[in-house]
Amino acid sequence: MxxxxxxxxxxxxxxxxxxxxxxxxxxxxxxxxxxxxxxxxxxxxxxxxxxGTYRLGADVLVVPSENEAQARSALLAGKPTSFYMNSSVLEKIKEVEGVEIASPQLFIEPSSFTCCYSVDLFLIAIDPVTDFTVRPWLKNNQHQSLQGNQIIAGRSLPIMTESVIPFFGTLFTVVGTMEPTGMNFFDQSIFMTMDAAYAMAENSITKSMQPLKLEKGIISAVMVKTDGVINPDRVATRIMYALDGVKAIASDEVISTxxxxxxxxxxxxxxxxxxxxxxxxxxxxxxxxxxxxxxxxxxxxxxxxxxxxxxxxxxxxxxxxxxxxxxxxxxxxxxxxxxxxxxxxxxxxxxxxxxxxxxxxxxxxxxxxxxxxxxxxxxxxxxxxxxxxxxxxxxxxxxxx
Amino acid sequence: MIQTINLCKSYRISGQVIKAADRVNISISTGELVAIIGHSGSGKTTLLSLLGGLTKPDSGQVLIEDLNLWSMNDSRLAQLRNKRFGFIYQFASLIPTLTALENLYLPTAFGKGYDDLKNRAMDLLQKVGMNDKADFYPSQLSGGQQRRVSIARAFINNPEIILADEPTGDLDEETEAEIIDLFKTMNQERGTTFIIVTHNKSIAQQAQRNFSMRDGDLQEN
Known part of the structure; x- marks a missing residue:
């Protein structure tokens, strides 16, 4: 020194x-x-x-008009909810100018979950053929079309691939998990096919302590992807003009909120x-x-x-x-x-x-x-x-x- | 040589002007050991501070080898204090969280430093008989031992002039005698100039020259 x-x-x-x-x-x-x-x-x-803005996928979300608040709550916070409308709206939405893809989703709020998880999970049924919202969140090697009693789990759920989980008396096999999205709507949800959801509801009458009342042919929401030519706000307006009793929400509006x-x-x-x-x-x-x-x-x-x-x-x-x-x-x-x-x-x-x-x-x-x-x-x-x-x-x- | 010319310094206390230095003229040659004696409040500590460039005079000059202290800017004056002056105080002046050795190093923080700093510091500690307590903290040393360390610290930059303000003020007679002997030894061996401010007549009598101070007026005895 x-x-x-x-x-x-x-x-x-x-x-x-x-x-x-x-x-x-x-x-x-x-x-x-x-x-x-x-x-x-x-x-x-x-x-x-x-x-989320980039990957939400849907430019417009169509829900029953009286359930708009619940839909926003489900989308933003992943708060489990259930509301229904007739699936006939789907075909009408597809016909609206500016709509490129329209894919239905069915929201089910589990009243009982027989496994050990305490998280608020949300059951969402999708149409694997037309779905474009869940797919981007799947890891490439796990990507496959859902069929039968197969489900995909959100990242926040403590569920392993290939595990078997019962819902309303029906056993489902986990075939994949999603990437983390930061949105509870995706991270805390279980995704299944529409057909599996309807079958689960039918089985629940005899197999479950708490039967699921779900009529075949009903849906909760329609996810719309626009053609990119017409502004999503205008597409939403056109959908509401063409159909009674629905609320079309542009995703930009959700994000801006x-x-x-x-x-x-x-x-x-x-x-x-x-x-x-x-x-x-x-x-x-x-x-x-x-x-x-x-x-x-x-x-x-x-x-x-x-x-x-x-x-x-x-x-x-x-x-x-x-x-x-x-x-x-x-x-x-x-x-x-x-x-x-x-x-x-x-x-x-x-x-x-x-x-x-x-x-x-x-x-x-x-x-x-x-x-x-x-x-x-x-x-x-x-x-x-x-x-x-x-x-x-x-x-x-x-x-x- | 250190010299003052008509050095004046006064304070205003409760509206009253107190003359701490009243046209002081003094000339001290290199290697001298001088004592300034006087009662409390006579102005001796102020004079010592004026000589060491710690306070600015109201008028007059302090010359070190014909160099007027107050013609320098603050930075140069600080450098001069670091190289040419060593200060010894009556009060405990060691930093309590530094060891005796580290306290000796302290003045080098403001200068160029030395390649053989540790040897230099240990030699000084040996000189004051404290080499075996180099790693002791001030709280582990007696008042006399602390004073010895602070004397050794004053010498770390090998200064030409030591300004000591009541260096034995709170020490017993035996330790006081040891400290004065140490000053004499340093004065003779190193040729260091000592200016000691004291109210103790026996210390003043051991100096080569001594002065009395009263109400800011300095007279050689």
């Missing part, structure tokens, strides 16, 4: 008042962790929304985070103002030893940055911990889709969080460090007596 490093003195100073240093570190940890957790969560929701919710949430979270950060900035700054006051004599002595103004400035800044950077590092653990512990509950209460951002984005957010924590230390110590550096050595030594 050729000379004593200033940062060692900064670390030594922090060790001197260990309780105060730990409290400041905790504050920096909480702020940093909250900001990181909130940022990753918001990014995750945006990510899910972007993927989520975006509005997300925008409000984002503003709220960011406001709270910024207030929290400003308070931390003030508290750390005030703590260092007191530290400078109580260490005046020592700072004067350092000036007498030959410390320049910038040495004193750097010493105080180092101390603050060591605290906030360490808090930033600890905040990574707190942030991810909070995220994984609470994400499901928050997601459920907000009823918004969520997917963890890709690793590259998470890495960027982590780096940004650490840079932010360094900036917090710099900013909070700016005034105390500046005051400390301007002390006249003799005055500082005298005042400290």
């Amino acid at each position: 050729k000379k004593f490093a200033l940062y060692k003195l900064a670390i030594s100073n922090l060790r001197r008042k260990m309780v105060r240093s730990i409290l400041l570190l905790l504050l920096a940890t909480i702020v940093s962790g909250t900001l990181l957790g909130a940022t990753i969560f918001i990014t995750g929701m945006k990510n899910a929304l972007n993927i 989520v975006r509005k919710q997300l925008s409000g949430l984002l503003t709220g979270i960011m406001t709270v985070s910024m207030v929290l950060w400003a308070m931390a900035l003030f508290m750390i700054g005030f703590a260092f103002y007191m530290i400078v006051n109580e260490r005046q004599r020592e700072l004067g002595m350092l000036r007498a030893m030959g410390a320049k103004r910038q040495h004193i400035f750097l010493l105080i800044v180092f101390e603050a940055v060591i605290i906030t950077f360490s808090g930033g590092l600890a905040g990574l653990g707190v942030g991810f911990g909070m995220l994984f512990a609470l994400q499901e509950k928050i997601q459920q209460s907000l009823q918004l889709p969520y997917i963890l951002p890709p690793p590259a984005v998470v890495r960027e957010l982590v780096a940004a969080s650490l840079i932010f924590s360094i900036c917090t230390g710099l900013l909070s110590s700016l005034i105390p460090a500046s005051l400390a550096s301007r002390l006249e050595p003799y005055e500082a030594i005298r005042k400290g007596e």
Whole structure:
């Protein structure tokens, strides 16, 4: 060692008042962790929304007009529901100008689930021939047309491929699982064919304690893919003009509703985070103002030893940055911990889709969080460090007596 | 040589002007050991701080080898303090979370440093009889031992001038005698100039020259 490093003195100073240093570190940890957790969560929701918009597949969703709210709730939050309309609407929808594909879906809300799972699952019957919404979510090697009593499970369900599960007294075999979508509508659903659903309902009369009342030929919704020439909003309007008793919802409209919710949430979270950060900035700054006051004599002595103004400035800044950077590092653990512990509950209460951002984005957010924590230390110590550096050595030594 | 010309410094306390240095003229040659004696509030500590460039005079000059301290900017003045001055205080001046050896290293944080820093520091600790306590923290040392370490620290940059403010103020007679002997040894071996501020007449009598200070007025005895 050729000379004593200033940062060692900064670390030594922090060790001197260990309780105060730990409290400041905790504050920096909480702020940093909250900001990181909130940022990753918001990014995750945006990510899910972007993927969802792209992969939802259907440009227009047609449901019974009196069940619009339930349909939105099912689509956005995956809330199990059941409502029905006659399948004759399907042929009429296919005839509307601008409709390229129309595929029916039947929603069944299980009243009993004989297995051990407590999750809210949703049974959705599809037409494998015309379906275009589930297919994109299937891994290539698992892709196959459903037949008989075969089902596909959403990613959030703790169900293994090839396992056999009973619904309403009928046994079904899991032939595939979907990729994670971030939307409960897909992630917590079981998909089967329409024929299997009708057969299950018929069997339930004799085989199930709670029979499923489902008439053959009824459906819950029609997923519509437009031809790309006519705007989905206009296609939706045309469908409602052509058919009585149905509500056609353009998916853009659904997504824009989520975006509005997300925008409000984002503003709220960011406001709270910024207030929290400003308070931390003030508290750390005030703590260092007191530290400078109580260490005046020592700072004067350092000036007498030959410390320049910038040495004193750097010493105080180092101390603050060591605290906030360490808090930033600890905040990574707190942030991810909070995220994984609470994400499901928050997601459920907000009823918004969520997917963890890709690793590259998470890495960027982590780096940004650490840079932010360094900036917090710099900013909070700016005034105390500046005051400390301007002390006249003799005055500082005298005042400290 | 360190010299002052008509050095003045005053304070305003409760509306009253207190003269801490009143046209002080003093000239101290290199290698001298001088003492400044006076009662509390006579202005001796202020004079020491003026000589060491720690506070700016209201008027007058402090010259080190004909170089006016206050003609320099703050950065150069700090460099000069680092290289040419060593300060010893009456109060505990060691950093409590640094060992004795690390406390000796401290002034090097503001200078160029030395390739043989550890040897240099250990030699100084040996000189003050503290080499076996290099890794001790100040709380593990007695008041006299702490003072010895702070004296050794003042020498780490091999300064030309040592400014000591009541260096034995709170020590027992035996330790006081040891510290003064140490000053004399350093003065003779290294040719270091010592300016010691004290209210202890017996210390003043051991100096080569001594001065009295009263209400900011300095007179050679």
